[in-house]
Amino acid sequence: MTAVQTLRGPIADPGATLMHEHVFGLSPEILWNWPDIPEGWDLEERAREAAGKLNELKAAGIDTIVDLTVIGLGRYVPAVQRVAEQTGINIVAATGLYTYDALPAYFGNRGPGSLFGGPDRLAEFFVRDITEGIGRTGVKAGMLKCATGRQGITPGVERVIRAVARAHRETGVPITTHSESATRNGLDQQELLAEEGVDLSRVVIGHAGDSTDLDYLEELIAGGSYLGMDRFGIEFCSFEDRVATVVALCERGYADRMVLSHDSYCFNDRFDPAVVKRRHPNYHLLHISRDVLPALRAAGVTEAQIERMLVGNPRRILTGGRP
Numbered sequence: 085m086t087a088v089q090t091l092r093g094p095i096a097d098p099g100a101t102l103m104h105e106h107v108f109g110l111s112p113e114i115l116w117n118w119p120d121i122p123e124g125w126d127l128e129e130r131a132r133e134a135a136g137k138l139n140e141l142k143a144a145g146i147d148t149i150v151d152l153t154v155i156g157l158g159r160y161v162p163a164v165q166r167v168a169e170q171t172g173i174n175i176v177a178a179t180g181l182y183t184y185d186a187l188p189a190y191f192g193n194r195g196p197g198s199l200f201g202g203p204d205r206l207a208e209f210f211v212r213d214i215t216e217g218i219g220r221t222g223v224k225a226g227m228l229k230c231a232t233g234r235q236g237i238t239p240g241v242e243r244v245i246r247a248v249a250r251a252h253r254e255t256g257v258p259i260t261t262h263s264e265s266a267t268r269n270g271l272d273q274q275e276l277l278a279e280e281g282v283d284l285s286r287v288v289i290g291h292a293g294d295s296t297d298l299d300y301l302e303e304l305i306a307g308g309s310y311l312g313m314d315r316f317g318i319e320f321c322s323f324e325d326r327v328a329t330v331v332a333l334c335e336r337g338y339a340d341r342m343v344l345s346h347d348s349y350c351f352n353d354r355f356d357p358a359v360v361k362r363r364h365p366n367y368h369l370l371h372i373s374r375d376v377l378p379a380l381r382a383a384g385v386t387e388a389q390i391e392r393m394l395v396g397n398p399r400r401i402l403t404g405g406r407p
C-alpha cells in the first residue's frame with residue numbers, strides 16, 4: 085500500500101472520496117488576452133469561493149476529491165494550492181492530457197512520426213509530475229488521465245494513452261479515463277492499455293455511468309476495471325437512469341467495481357454558470373450526498389455497498405491495492 089499524494093502532501097487513508105471532480109477549469113490563452121471575461125477570474129476570490137464549496141462537501145461527509153484537471157483543461161496547481169490552504173478536504177492532483185483528437189502543438193510537433201521529430205515528451209512529463217511534482221509547486225500527481233471521445237482512438241489520443249500507460253508502469257499511479265459510453269469505447273481503451281502491459285484493475289473507465297447498457301458495463305468489469313459512475317447531475321443521462329444503473333449493478337454483485345462522482349467544477353470558464361444552473365440544476369458537488377445516496381438506499385443498496393463505492397474502492401485504487 086502506498087501513500088496517497090494530495091495538495092497538502094501524502095496521506096495514508098483518503099476516506100470517503102469523489103473520484104472525478106475538478107476545482108478549476110481555465111482557458112489560459114483566453115485569460116491572457118481577454119482578462120475581463122464576463123465569467124470573471126480572480127484567483128483569490130475564486131479560491132475562497134471554491135474552498136467554501138469544498139468545506140460544505142466536507143460537512144456532508146466527503147474527505148477527498150480527485151481533481152482530474154490535466155493539460156488541455158487548464159490545470160494551474162498554484163491556484164488549487166490556495167484552495168487547499170483554506171479547506172479541510174484532501175485534493176488529489178492528476179497528470180495526463182485531455183484531447184479527443186490532435187495533440188497540443190508542443191507535443192504534436194515532436195515525437196515519432198511528427199513533422200519535426202525528436203523524443204516524445206508525454207510520458208517523461210507525466211512521470212515528472214508524479215515523481216518530482218507539478219511545475220514548481222512540489223505537488224505530486226496521484227492519478228493519470230487520458231480521454232477518448234466520439235472520434236475514437238485517433239493518432240493523438242493513441243499517443244496519450246500509450247504515454248499514460250508507460251507512466252503508470254513506471255510509477256504505479258492509477259489511471260482514470262474519459263470514455264464515450266455511446267460508442268462503448270471504454271473497451272478500446274482497455275484493449276490499448278492492456279497491450280501496453282497495464283493491469284486493468286488499476287484503471288477506472290470514467291463516464292461509464294453515462295451508459296445504461298448493462299452488457300457493456302459488465303464487459304468492462306470482466307476486463308478488470310472499475311466503472312466511473314461519475315457524472316451525477318449532468319442531464320444527458322437522467323438522474324433516474326443513473327441511479328437505476330448503479331442499483332442494477334449492485335444487485336449483480338458489482339458494488340466493489342464502481343466509484344461515484346459528479347465531474348463538477350468549483351469554477352469553469354468554459355460554461356455559462358446561469359445556463360448550466362438552468363439546464364443541469366443538480367450539477368454540483370453536493371448532489372451525491374443530498375440526492376443520490378438517499379435514492380440508492382431507497383432502492384435497496386446497502387450501507388456496506390455504499391461504503392465500498394465511496395470509501396473502499398477509492399482507497400484500493402489510490403493506494404495500489406488489488407480488488
Ligand SMILES: [Zn+2]
Pocket residue numbers: 104105106152347
Ligand atoms: Zn472531468
